[in-house]
Amino acid sequence: MSAAKSERVMNLLIALLSTKRYLTKAELREMVEGYRHTESFDRTFERDKAELRALGVVIRTGSNDPDSDDEDGYRIDRDDFELPEVEFSGAELVAIGLAAHAWQTSVGAEATATALQRLRAAGAEPDVARLPNLRAHIPVAEPAFDPIYRALLEHRAVRFTYDGRVRNLQPWRLLQRKGLWLVLGHDTDRGAVRRFKLARIEGIPEPVGPAEAFQPPADVESRLDAVPEVRAVVAVRDVPELLAASTPVAWDAPVPEGFVVVEVTGFNEPMLVTEIVAAGPDAIVLDPPKVRDAVVRSLLEWGGGQ
C-alpha cells in the first residue's frame, strides 16, 4: 500500500469514527484528505471501505432522516470499534503471557498474536517470560483444523469427505478430547447434530456459501455430552481410568481382598463394557447381570477356548 493510500484510509477511518451522524459520500469526498482531487472517487471509496471491512471494522450504513429508508450515509460506531478500557492485575498478565504461546501453529496462533498486540496497544504488558516452568500447549496436527476453525468463526458451512461420503456441516464448536480434535455441528444433509473426528476427514474441508449463514444455538453445551445412561456396580482394584468417574457404593456381599466397590457410568453399554474389559482381572462386575454377561462374553474372545 502506498503512503498516500494508507494516509487516506486512516483519515477516512477517523472521519467515520468521529462523526455522530451518518456522512454521505459527497460529504466524505469534501472532508477526507486524498479524496478531493481523486478522479476515480467512486471506485477508490469502494476499495477503501473494503480495506477497512477486511480489518474487521464494522461500517454502518443508514440515513440521518428517520423517515427515510435510504442507506446513503456511513459511520463507524465507536463502541463497535474500540476495545473498552480494561486493566489487568499482575497475576492476570502472567496468565495471558502463558496463554500467548499455547497455540503453536494454526489460525489460533495468528489470532492470539493479534489479540496480544491489541492488549499491548491498550497499555497492558502480558508477562511472557516470568514463568518458564509452566507451559500450556494446544497441539493441532490435523490439516482440517484451520479451514473448519475459520468457517466456525465466520458462521459459514463447510463441506468435507468423511468415511468416503461428502458431508455438509454448519460447525458449532471445536473440541479437543483426550488430545483428539472433534467438530460438532449441524449436518445439513441428515438434518441432525453430528460430531466428526478431524483426523478422519479426507482432504481439506472447503467453506460453502456465505458467512453469517447460521447462528450456533445457545445450548450447544447440552448437546455435547450425552448424559451417561448406563450404570454398573463394579469391584475394582487400582484402575485409575475406571475409578476416575466412579462413586463408592455399599455392597453387602464379600469381595476379594484389595478390591473396592464402586458404581461406574458409561454413555452406552458397549462403551462401559469396553472400559471394564480393559481392566482385565482388576475389575469384577457385580450388577446388573446384563453388563456382567456382556463383559464375560467379551472376555471369552481372548480367554475362552481352553
Place this chain on the structure above:
Amino acid sequence: MSELQRLVLLVPYLRAHPGVTVDEVAREFGVTPKRVLADLGILQYVGLPGGFYGDLFEVDLGGAREYGDIFVRNVDALGRPMRLGRDEAASLMAALQVVMDLGGDDEGARSALAKLEAVTSLRPDAVEVEVATGDADVVAALKEALADGRVVQLDYRTGGRGSRRRAEVEPARLRTDGGYAYLDAWSRTRDGWRSHRLDRIDRVEILDEHVPPRDVPASLDTWFSDAGRELTVTVTNAGRWCADYHPTTAVERVDDGWRITFPLVSIDWAARLLLRLGSAVTEVSDPAVTEAARSLAREALAHYGGVL
C-alpha cells in the same frame, strides 16, 4: 500484518507508551526502525477532518529521528486499539482456559478470562480444550514445589497393571500436551529426565531440599518414544478407533480393515488394548502380546467362576 493494520495499532500503542524508542516499536511490530520512521511520517498527515493544525496528529518526527524516542499528541480520535474479533477472542480464551486447568484452576487465568469476556461480549465457547490434570492437591503441591525450587517424592502408577512406583524427582516444568498435563522432572531415582502424567500421580511429598540448577531440555520425549519395539495389529472397521487414541507409526488400509502399528511400550498396555478391541482384532504381530491378553482374560474370567 498490512501497513494499514499496523498503523491502526501503532497509534494507540504510541499513546499508551510515551517515549517508547524506535527500536522497541520495530521489535513489537516486526519491522525495521526505518519502517517505523516512515510510518510516523504517514501519521503526521492523519487526523480529524479539516487537516489544519489542531486537527492532525502531532508526531515529533524530528525527535524520533534524532533521539530515537517517540512522542505523539492529539491522537485521541484513534486512541484505543480495535476490539478483539471473534477469532482473537476465541483463540486467546481457549488458551487461557488451558492455562487455568494447568495451574489447578489458576486464579489469574480465571479472572483474566472474566475480564476478556466482559470486554468482548463474546462467549468463549467456539473452541474447547479438555485437559486431564488429575488430582487438585497434586497440582497444587507441584506448583508449590516449582515455585520454591524443592525436590519432591512422587507416588505414581505406570500405564500397566499393579505397578505403583515411587521416585524422588527435581520438578522442572508443568505442561499440557495432547489433552493431558505432565510434570517434566529430573528423576534422581532413574537418573534421567522423565515426564509424568499428572493424572497418574497419587501423592506428592515436598522434601526439605532445594533443586540444584539444571538445564531443562526444551522438549522431553513422550512416554512412548523410547519404546524399541513395535506392535502391528490388524482390525476390522469396528476397531479403527484405536488408531485415533494411541500413538501410531503406521496406519494402512487392508482388505476388510486396517493394519495399525504402535510403538510397543509395555506388553501389559498392549494386552489390555487387545481386550478392549475384542472381536475386532483379526491379527497380532507379537505372540507374547496375544499370550498376555489371553492370560489377563483368563484371570479375569476366574472371578466369574460361577458363571462359566
